[in-house]
Amino acid sequence: MSERLEDIAIAMVAKGKGILAADESSGTIKKRFDSINLTSTEDARRDYREMLFRADDAMKNYISGVILYDETLRQSARDGTRLADLIKAAGSIPGIKVDAGAKNLAGFNGETITEGLDGLRERLNEYYELGARFAKWRGVVAISDTLPTWGAVRQNAQALARYAALCQEAGIVPIVEPEILMDGVPGDHSIERCYEVTDLVLKTVFNELYDARVKLEGMILKPNMVIDGKNARKASVEQVAELTVRVLKANVPSSVPGIAFLSGGQSDVEATAHLSAMNAGYDMPWNLTFSYGRALQAAAIKAWGGKDENVPAAQAAFTHRARMNGLAATGAWTEAQEKNA
Numbered sequence: 537m538s539e540r541l542e543d544i545a546i547a548m549v550a551k552g553k554g555i556l557a558a559d560e561s562s563g564t565i566k567k568r569f570d571s572i573n574l575t576s577t578e579d580a581r582r583d584y585r586e587m588l589f590r591a592d593d594a595m596k597n598y599i600s601g602v603i604l605y606d607e608t609l610r611q612s613a614r615d616g617t618r619l620a621d622l623i624k625a626a627g628s629i630p631g632i633k634v635d636a637g638a639k640n641l642a643g644f645n646g647e648t649i650t651e652g653l654d655g656l657r658e659r660l661n662e663y664y665e666l667g668a669r670f671a672k673w674r675g676v677v678a679i680s681d682t683l684p685t686w687g688a689v690r691q692n693a694q695a696l697a698r699y700a701a702l703c704q705e706a707g708i709v710p711i712v713e714p715e716i717l718m719d720g721v722p723g724d725h726s727i728e729r730c731y732e733v734t735d736l737v738l739k740t741v742f743n744e745l746y747d748a749r750v751k752l753e754g755m756i757l758k759p760n761m762v763i764d765g766k767n768a769r770k771a772s773v774e775q776v777a778e779l780t781v782r783v784l785k786a787n788v789p790s791s792v793p794g795i796a797f798l799s800g801g802q803s804d805v806e807a808t809a810h811l812s813a814m815n816a817g818y819d820m821p822w823n824l825t826f827s828y829g830r831a832l833q834a835a836a837i838k839a840w841g842g843k844d845e846n847v848p849a850a851q852a853a854f855t856h857r858a859r860m861n862g863l864a865a866t867g868a869w870t871e872a873q874e875k876n877a
Contacts, residue, residue: 541754542793544669544709548629548756549794549823552862553600555711557798557829558585559633559672560605568833574842578607586613586622587840588833591851591858595626598855598862603631603672603711603827609663620667631670631711632663634699638676646721647688650675650695653702660706670709672758673699675741677716679725679733679765689740697744704754711796711827713758714741719801723765731762731779738787752791758827759784760800761810773806777813781820790821797824799831804857805874807831808864816867825865832857 538544548555560568565584566576574580585608589595602623609632612618620630636652650673660671675692677684696712703710714737716730717723738759745752762779764771784795799807807828814824826832835857840850863869 554826559603594855594858598858601629632668697748794823796827812864812869
């Protein structure tokens with residue numbers, strides 16, 4: 537495919553397709569394996585991800601790109617095929633998580649800054665040679681009645697912009713991911729409060745991207761949806777869709793090719809329903825799609841259980857969720873399809 541940033545970005549948000557976030561850190565994947573009583577070894581992690589990447593129906597029809605962890609980008613399948621080449625063979629694009637995680641921000645109690653800028657230029661050049669054509673960096677923003685502070689929002693936005701500029705220099709499309717934590721502490725914020733914070737964060741992020749001379753046509757935004765906290769009253773699907781579209785229209789330039797949402801603590805079906813409502817109910821200048829991790833994988837990992845004989849069932853579970861979200865990315869998902877599939 538074309539190596540132009542704009543063309544790669546457009547392919548990543550192709551209509552009816554979305555991005556599989558398979559970039560769980562070693563600690564996160566261990567927690568998921570603990571849930572099925574499986575020891576997290578390098579071979580087990582490879583086998584699990586190979587199982588997903590060989591789910592041909594899901595990968596070819598509903599997955600446009602896969603975000604990988606450093607280990608996975610370097611791994612080969614049991615038969616010796618590089619995992620990145622499995623992804624390419626399915627017509628999907630390999631990507632890579634490049635941040636080093638959110639750490640406590642000095643002087644800002646309860647807030648974090650994402651690290652990983654040191655040496656990033658050299659790592660991006662290596663990842664390009666390994667086949668990655670897009671990258672991801674997650675900036676985490678705490679939310680409460682008093683948080684976030686302006687200082688924390690600005691510093692995370694600056695880091696996202698510096699990362700994005702370095703990606704484009706290396707010929708890699710940056711996914712810019714500012715996440716307001718739905719499931720953070722105390723997690724009782726209203727949907728209106730989430731709107732206020734999301735509005736501030738997106739305004740700040742795009743100001744910093746502009747100042748960093750990031751080409752908006754060659755990036756993807758990965759935001760949270762506007763949603764209430766995990767311990768708050770649950771807003772309706774329609775309200776989530778309306779407020780999310782409103783904040784995007786207020787802040788995201790139309791030159792951005794697409795927006796791929798994170799699922800951010802929502803259940804599998806909630807994340808699908810909200811995405812479909814946005815695509816069905818509103819005219820927008822960008823393609824709206826998904827970049828889900830747990831919301832695509834939870835059913836598959838449970839069905840797999842770490843056993844080879846369960847691979848077909850696990851792939852079927854993954855394909856079902858990928859298909860449901862593919863429908864949502866066109867506004868065509870319904871509860872009846874969810875239940876009857």
